[in-house]
Amino acid sequence: MTAVPDFDTNSPKAVRAAIRSGAYRGFTNAVARRHVQGNLMVVPAAHADDFAAYCALNPRALPVLGRSRPGSPFIPSLGEDLDLRTDTGGYMVFRGGELVDTPCEVASVWRDDLVAFVLGCSFSFEGVLQHHGVRLRHLDEGNVSAMYETGIATRAAGPFGGPLVVSMRALRAADAIRAIGVSRHYPEFHGEPVHLGDPSLIGIADLADSYGGHGLKTLHADELPVFWACGATAQTAALQARLPLCITHFKAHMVVTDLPVDMARATPSE
Amino acid sequence: MTAVPDFDTNSPKAVRAAIRSGAYRGFTNAVARRHVQGNLMVVPAAHADDFAAYCALNPRALPVLGRSRPGSPFIPSLGEDLDLRTDTGGYMVFRGGELVDTPCEVASVWRDDLVAFVLGCSFSFEGVLQHHGVRLRHLDEGNVSAMYETGIATRAAGPFGGPLVVSMRALRAADAIRAIGVSRHYPEFHGEPVHLGDPSLIGIADLADSYGGHGLKTLHADELPVFWACGATAQTAALQARLPLCITHFKAHMVVTDLPVDMARATPSE
Incomplete structure (x- = not known):
């Protein structure tokens, strides 16, 4: 039996707090459905511009919603209290193109030279x-x-x-x-x-x-x-690149942002 | 070998003149491609309101571009010189639900109680x-x-x-x-x-x-x-209705109007 969540599943801030505390470990496609979610991709600063160029060349797969300053796990435009080290339900840590860990937070492996990208998600x-x-x-x-x-x-x-x-x-x-x-x-x-x-x-x-x-x-x-x-294109590319360190979200556990989804942008069909 | 047309195939007015004179007998999908073309459906005035209601109930198939006054073969909003009795490349004349003729013009069978509809065409x-x-x-x-x-x-x-x-x-x-x-x-x-x-x-x-x-x-x-x-839905409906008289365009010979097609309405995809 699935427990009924005791937080506001429509609130991105509440969802992030529940993820951060460990109270919520489910797929994020079930929560905060009226707010933008994104793929997480964290790379060393030395590779950040190449990765940004790769996204720009493949915008259908890799639409960039935000990019952090080197060393910063924050992208305030996506969520004031968003901490990319703790607020995603799961992470994958790759070293040299090998998956080495799937932790629930990455504060312990964060480095001063990491740059985080958040990419649009279906x-x-x-x-x-x-x-x-x-x-x-x-x-x-x-x-x-x-x-x-x-x-x-x-x-x-x-x-x-x-x-x-x-x-x-x-x-x-x-x-x-x-x-x-x-x-x-x-x-x-x-x-x-x-x-x-x-x-x-x-x-x-x-x-x-x-x-x-x-x-x-x-x-x-x-x-x-x-x-x-699909944004998972970035994971495949990062594996192939054999970066010394790369951190991504764990599948179906996305970055939950405060950006509202504009439901009305698509005109109703005739 | 197909003769090269000696009229401006991009001009609806020139196309209609060529059809009217018999100089052009081809499918209209090859000409006036930047102007709106339509299906023709002519019914006795006694049935015109029912037909209009049928169109309104099935707008995807039967979008009404214009309707003539009873007895009039003209719909000036679609073309100043447009004569619906002569300007379509071919016609089908139905009586009692039976196809009785496929003439090149219908001036000779026109009646004072006929109402013409022009319907959008793919x-x-x-x-x-x-x-x-x-x-x-x-x-x-x-x-x-x-x-x-x-x-x-x-x-x-x-x-x-x-x-x-x-x-x-x-x-x-x-x-x-x-x-x-x-x-x-x-x-x-x-x-x-x-x-x-x-x-x-x-x-x-x-x-x-x-x-x-x-x-x-x-x-x-x-x-x-x-x-x-498809607008041919109207022909099937008119046959089934067994109207005393009904006139339609002959397949792929459409009403060529002066209305420009707004090519830019669809936004380019990302």
Whole structure:
């Protein structure tokens, strides 16, 4: 039985406090659904400009919502009390391209030369899609969207490069049409899809073989797979770059910001 | 060998004059591509309000661009010199639900109690789609889009009802995504698609079996069928209503208006 959270799940500040205290350890797609969430990517300052260039070259996958000053774990424009060392539900720590730890906080490994990037995440547009009447079966089933490495190469910058990673949602045709029309108005959350239909056309051999193995990977007979560029592209690039140190959020535990999602930006369809 | 037209194919007025004189007998999707084209539906005045109500109940298929006064073959808002009896490349004349003639002009059967409706047509958004970089293979191949009767019922009004008719375009995924995003901004040209993917989900058993038998009906391995509501829905409804007299355009020979198509309404995608 899941305990009922005893904090305001709609308040980003309350959600962050619950995460910080350890009271909340769930996926963040279930909370603060009207506020922007983001991918976390922390790299040494020596690599920060290359990473920023990589994001700029691949804006569909890597829309930058904020960047910290060297050594600072704070990005005040995203949340006044936001501490990127403690306020994400889980972290992955990579050294030399190897995953070495998945801690709940990274204050102990933080360094004075680290720069944090927060990148747009599809969790934010999922709320918008639902607001516009799109059924997201993976959410109805308490799951997250599946991710896949594609055969599409990103545009490289410095040591950063590698395949585009996408997230997939199984949608009925009418919902796919609506989701495409809505999501294109949100470039900071990956914009319109990069593909729909036959996965093999973008180098995905088997939907059952998702990135990390998790997420909703099955299609009903009346559903199409719809693929959006995914911020996890940054993780793949950072692994490939074999940085001495790199910290990211742990899958589906995102940075919860105070930025409200503008639900009304997508005009209702005729 | 096709003769090169000796009139300004970009000018609606010149196109209409060429049609009126018999100099042009081709499909109108090849001419006046930056101006709005429409379906023609002419019914006796006694049925005009029912038909208008039918259009209002099914706006995706039947967006009304103009309506004439009883007995008048003119709709000046659509073209100062437009004469609906002579300026469409071909007509179909129905009596009691039966096709009795396909003349090049209908001046001889015009009556003082006829009311003409011009309804939005997908030919108009095809120009917009191409403007936004969408490849339309049926146009590249000198063809028109195929149409299909679906299993989707329209909302009836008076004697008018029956199945929704759709047009289909075979699009690559990236073009389908772009086409969806663009077309939803043009409700007067049928707006966003009603379906994409598996045709059987909307009651189309076989893509080879198109309405009237014509149009591009084949799919390449990397293409999806994308379906838009179609103004031919009005013809099916008029046949079913068994009106004493009903006149429509002949397939793919549309009413060419002076209204410019606003290419810029759809914002470019990120």
